[in-house]
Amino acid sequence: MMTQANVVIIGGGISGASIAYHLAEAGVKDIVVLEKHYMTYGATGRCGAGVRQQWGTRMNCLLAKKSVAFFEKAQEILAYDGDIEFKQEGYLIVASDEAEAKTFAAHVALQNSLGIPARVCTKEEARAIVPHLNTDAIHSATFCPTDGHLNPFTMTDAFFKAAKRLGVHYYDHTAVTDIRRQNGQIEGVMTQHGFIKTNTVVNAAGGWAKDIGAMVGLDIPVYSRNHEILVTEPVEKMQGPMVISFSKNIYCQQTPHGAFIMGRGDKDAPKGLDMGSSWQFLEAMAKTVSDLLPPVGELRVIRQWGGLYNMSPDHQPIISASRDVPGFYIACGFSGHGFMLAPMTGLLIREMILGQTPSMPLEALSLERFEGQEIEELETSVV
Amino acid sequence: MDNMNPKEIVICRCSDVTLADLFALFEQGYRTFEELKRIKRVGMGPCQANTCGKMVQWEIAKYFDIPLEEALFHNLRPFTLGIKLKHIKEGSDT
Numbered sequence: 001m002m003t004q005a006n007v008v009i010i011g012g013g014i015s016g017a018s019i020a021y022h023l024a025e026a027g028v029k030d031i032v033v034l035e036k037h038y039m040t041y042g043a044t045g046r047c048g049a050g051v052r053q054q055w056g057t058r059m060n061c062l063l064a065k066k067s068v069a070f071f072e073k074a075q076e077i078l079a080y081d082g083d084i085e086f087k088q089e090g091y092l093i094v095a096s097d098e099a100e101a102k103t104f105a106a107h108v109a110l111q112n113s114l115g116i117p118a119r120v121c122t123k124e125e126a127r128a129i130v131p132h133l134n135t136d137a138i139h140s141a142t143f144c145p146t147d148g149h150l151n152p153f154t155m156t157d158a159f160f161k162a163a164k165r166l167g168v169h170y171y172d173h174t175a176v177t178d179i180r181r182q183n184g185q186i187e188g189v190m191t192q193h194g195f196i197k198t199n200t201v202v203n204a205a206g207g208w209a210k211d212i213g214a215m216v217g218l219d220i221p222v223y224s225r226n227h228e229i230l231v232t233e234p235v236e237k238m239q240g241p242m243v244i245s246f247s248k249n250i251y252c253q254q255t256p257h258g259a260f261i262m263g264r265g266d267k268d269a270p271k272g273l274d275m276g277s278s279w280q281f282l283e284a285m286a287k288t289v290s291d292l293l294p295p296v297g298e299l300r301v302i303r304q305w306g307g308l309y310n311m312s313p314d315h316q317p318i319i320s321a322s323r324d325v326p327g328f329y330i331a332c333g334f335s336g337h338g339f340m341l342a343p344m345t346g347l348l349i350r351e352m353i354l355g356q357t358p359s360m361p362l363e364a365l366s367l368e369r370f371e372g373q374e375i376e377e378l379e380t381s382v383v
Numbered sequence: 384m385d386n387m388n389p390k391e392i393v394i395c396r397c398s399d400v401t402l403a404d405l406f407a408l409f410e411q412g413y414r415t416f417e418e419l420k421r422i423k424r425v426g427m428g429p430c431q432a433n434t435c436g437k438m439v440q441w442e443i444a445k446y447f448d449i450p451l452e453e454a455l456f457h458n459l460r461p462f463t464l465g466i467k468l469k470h471i472k473e474g475s476d477t
């Protein structure tokens with residue numbers, strides 16, 4: 001293992017992968033990525049991998065829009081030998097009632113003002129897009145045709161393979177156990193396989209990011225919570241877009257492989273690091289999907305699992321340098337949408353580390369924004 | 384089996400993965416069941432590795448020369464295999 005590095009990135013998920021790639025691509029040498037288990041062990045390998053630009057805050061809209069622009073060309077940019085399976089057939093967000101429809105209309109206006117091609121749809125228009133949608137269960141919908149989803153494993157693999165070609169050193173089954181400091185400066189990272197000397201550390205540890213922050217004495221205001229998800233047997237293509245509802249608590253998509261993937265949150269799930277599976281989820285999921293998309297209820301479940309959402313107080317990510325610990329950078333708190341934002345995560349962290357002009361204003365992403373502040377802009381469009 | 388062409392030995396029937404595919408993945412550095420699953424859908428089919436799991440484990444052990452019990456299998460989860468969503472719904476309604 002390397003004993004010295006310019007940058008050590010902690011976490012082998014999509015964030016760590018994108019950060020490693022973006023730094024290496026800018027010419028940084030001796031980059032090390034450390035992963036406790038294996039690539040995509042965390043939320044990345046457990047997620048829905050949906051990519052949408054239909055958000056309720058300006059920051060999330062912009063991050064997602066710029067990330068989609070990257071995904072559209074990612075296969076070529078990263079010269080990947082596999083298939084990232086980017087399917088760009090939109091997201092249909094259904095509103096259950098008048099009040100929700102009103103909120104969505106305001107969101108669409110915001111999205112349009114930022115150049116995102118979303119639109120409000122009547123029930124009938126929604127059914128033309130997803131023919132098996134039960135329109136009795138909805139009020140109306142919004143649709144953005146350039147939203148979509150990817151294969152989370154191959155997308156992460158694509159970043160890592162490109163990063164490795166550029167010289168990045170990736171070690172899996174290597175847990176970080178401590179970060180050493182002297183006079184406030186980072187000296188290096190202790191792992192289960194030895195010490196790596198470095199002045200720059202990036203915390204991309206997803207649901208475990210708070211523990212990594214604690215290693216340098218930072219209390220990052222995030223918590224983790226299990227989110228469950230299931231997959232069905234593969235069938236002939238019947239659904240193009242992701243169908244999602246915040247009030248009904250469901251997202252459901254068909255992958256190019258043919259299987260349906262669907263999930264929902266549970267506000268009462270305890271905070272913590274549990275990633276278990278439950279019958280309660282299965283039952284609630286079965287009811288919700290059978291009501292909203294009846295033919296999908298005919299499909300057989302083949303597997304269910306759980307993964308961690310890492311929640312920030314305003315449901316927007318923390319992509320930030322630390323003011324108090326020089327050389328310590330943070331990319332966490334993605335609140336259930338860090339997969340789709342990963343290209344921007346990588347770019348912004350690179351710009352911070354190299355002192356480049358940021359591609360967008362960073363205040364709304366900073367760790368310090370929560371200090372003694374009322375939440376200014378809360379993202380409510382989350383399942 | 385050793386004298387057969389690995390391209391013709393199908394290891395995972397559900398996801399159509401041959402022994403040659405496995406060897407190619409091993410060479411690229413993927414060495415755990417979880418990684419193979421993620422990259423090539425090995426063991427992710429309707430049978431959920433009931434058919435191929437043991438064979439994959441065996442091939443990992445052989446290729447990397449490690450004891451079989453170190454070639455870790457994936458997590459076993461609640462037995463939802465093959466139940467229709469609507470039947471789960473109906474079951475919970477009664």
Ligand SMILES: Cc1cc2nc3c(=O)[nH]c(=O)nc-3n(C[C@H](O)[C@H](O)[C@H](O)COP(=O)(O)OP(=O)(O)OC[C@H]3O[C@@H](n4cnc5c(N)ncnc54)[C@H](O)[C@@H]3O)c2cc1C
Pocket residue numbers: 010011012013014015016034035036037038039040041042043044045046047048049050051174175176177204205206207208227228229263306307308309331332334335336337338339340341
């Ligand atoms: C069920 C579910 C559905 C989701 N659906 C979507 C979606 O549709 N779209 C979307 O954009 N997002 C979705 N998300 C959110 C998305 O998965 C995450 O925001 C994103 O994957 C975070 O990536 P990451 O790389 O930051 O973290 P992770 O993927 O969690 O990676 C962190 C890694 O750090 C490693 N690690 C932890 N501690 C240590 C240590 N001490 N030393 C070394 N390594 C360590 C972990 O093993 C892990 O692999 C979903 C999440 C879940 C759970």
Ligand code: FES
Pocket residue numbers: 394395396397398425426427428429430431432433434435436
């Ligand atoms: S044979 Fe491999 S999953 Fe069924």
